[in-house]
Amino acid sequence: MTHQKKTIALPTMTPGTSRGIVVHHFGKRGARPKAYLQAAIHANELPGAMALHYLMPMLVEADKKGLIKGEIIVVPTVNPIGLSQLMGHNHLGRYDFLGRDNFNRNWLDLSEGVSERVGKQLGKHAQDNVELIRKAARAELDAMKPLNELQTLRVEVMKLSADADIVLDLHCDQDGVLHLFASNRDLHGPAQMLAADLGAEATLYSDPYPDALTFAGVHGGLFARLADKYPQANIPPACHSTTVEYRGQHNVSHPLGEADGTNLYRHLVRRGVIAGRAGKLPKLKYEPTPIGGMDVGYSPTTGILVYHHAKGTWVKKGDVICDVIDPSDPRGAKARTPVKARTDGLFYSGKQNGKLVWPGAVVFAIAGTKLLAHRKGKNGLDD
Numbered sequence: 001m002t003h004q005k006k007t008i009a010l011p012t013m014t015p016g017t018s019r020g021i022v023v024h025h026f027g028k029r030g031a032r033p034k035a036y037l038q039a040a041i042h043a044n045e046l047p048g049a050m051a052l053h054y055l056m057p058m059l060v061e062a063d064k065k066g067l068i069k070g071e072i073i074v075v076p077t078v079n080p081i082g083l084s085q086l087m088g089h090n091h092l093g094r095y096d097f098l099g100r101d102n103f104n105r106n107w108l109d110l111s112e113g114v115s116e117r118v119g120k121q122l123g124k125h126a127q128d129n130v131e132l133i134r135k136a137a138r139a140e141l142d143a144m145k146p147l148n149e150l151q152t153l154r155v156e157v158m159k160l161s162a163d164a165d166i167v168l169d170l171h172c173d174q175d176g177v178l179h180l181f182a183s184n185r186d187l188h189g190p191a192q193m194l195a196a197d198l199g200a201e202a203t204l205y206s207d208p209y210p211d212a213l214t215f216a217g218v219h220g221g222l223f224a225r226l227a228d229k230y231p232q233a234n235i236p237p238a239c240h241s242t243t244v245e246y247r248g249q250h251n252v253s254h255p256l257g258e259a260d261g262t263n264l265y266r267h268l269v270r271r272g273v274i275a276g277r278a279g280k281l282p283k284l285k286y287e288p289t290p291i292g293g294m295d296v297g298y299s300p301t302t303g304i305l306v307y308h309h310a311k312g313t314w315v316k317k318g319d320v321i322c323d324v325i326d327p328s329d330p331r332g333a334k335a336r337t338p339v340k341a342r343t344d345g346l347f348y349s350g351k352q353n354g355k356l357v358w359p360g361a362v363v364f365a366i367a368g369t370k371l372l373a374h375r376k377g378k379n380g381l382d383d
């Protein structure tokens with residue numbers, strides 16, 4: 001049996017309070033492939049934690065049978081700071097109360113530091129390069145002196161994840177269908193395989209990798225940035241990192257959790273982390289589409305948000321996706337301001353779980369195949 005549970009203590013921020021991150025470890029340390037899975041960095045997004053609730057007993061069972069070939073780290077709720085943010089009988093877990101940071105931004109781009117440490121040693125041999133980069137990334141993290149709780153969380157979590165072959169950061173949307181955010185660099189193998197195994201309705205990719213320093217973005221981005229900086233060296237995309245958006249915040253149920261946990265397990269088998277037969281790869285539901293083809297709808301005004309379509313519906317350019325209704329206007333249909341699709345594609349998210357919106361509020365996202373002029377320069381997630 002290799003399963004171990006430990007808690008990483010975070011520095012105390014106020015007298016009488018302390019928090020820690022619970023980490024589960026399976027398999028022999030240093031065994032490959034290494035998979036790192038975490039949920040709820042946006043602490044009010046719990047469907048991923050629900051998937052891990054079902055995955056963990058399967059891993060315990062696999063461990064008992066000696067089936068874990070690689071190394072697996074599972075962090076079911078990675079953000080105890082966000083989990084503690086209760087206000088007015090609500091839980092608010094997307095932004096840090098202290099500094100207002102989005103918890104899934106400002107992760108550590110280690111590429112500069114790694115470059116300074118080992119850039120000159122990177123050569124033609126891919127595996128040697130991967131090992132050099134991973135060691136240097138760890139040395140960078142070890143050398144950091146985080147002061148507060150959130151900085152410490154970022155450094156300590158990345159010590160667990162930075163050398164993984166597979167990173168799955170489990171999130172959810174406010175209100176949407178299952179979709180992935182991936183990088184173009186590993187689209188044509190691992191990311192499509194993951195999308196098929198998890199049953200993703202859409203996969204949106206950054207090209208070549210996300211600009212925003214999201215958790216998944218900095219992991220794949222480390223190798224991608226170094227490969228760009230040292231084109232003569234042979235630097236493979238050694239970390240396949242993906243943001244998994246498990247539908248909407250309210251989509252927490254036993255059947256969904258069980259299906260999602262089972263699908264994650266099957267994917268770990270398919271990737272060789274766990275011994276067994278993954279079976280035939282399910283059919284991909286929708287070819288990956290570029291982030292630059294993602295139409296984002298913004299509310300032009302304030303009012304009541306009402307949709308015309310269910311999330312997961314195919315829509316066409318010009319279709320009215322939703323109305324924003326002025327509740328004090330007595331003119332019936334004339335009180336409605338329609339917001340229209342500017343592309344053909346899959347209406348995969350409503351981006352809101354409340355019913356009151358305001359000017360500039362994001363009210364939908366559509367995954368389209370065509371790059372859109374009004375999305376030019378957008379290469380990351382939209383908030």
Ligand SMILES: [Zn+2]
Pocket residue numbers: 042045104171172
């Ligand atoms: Zn999230």
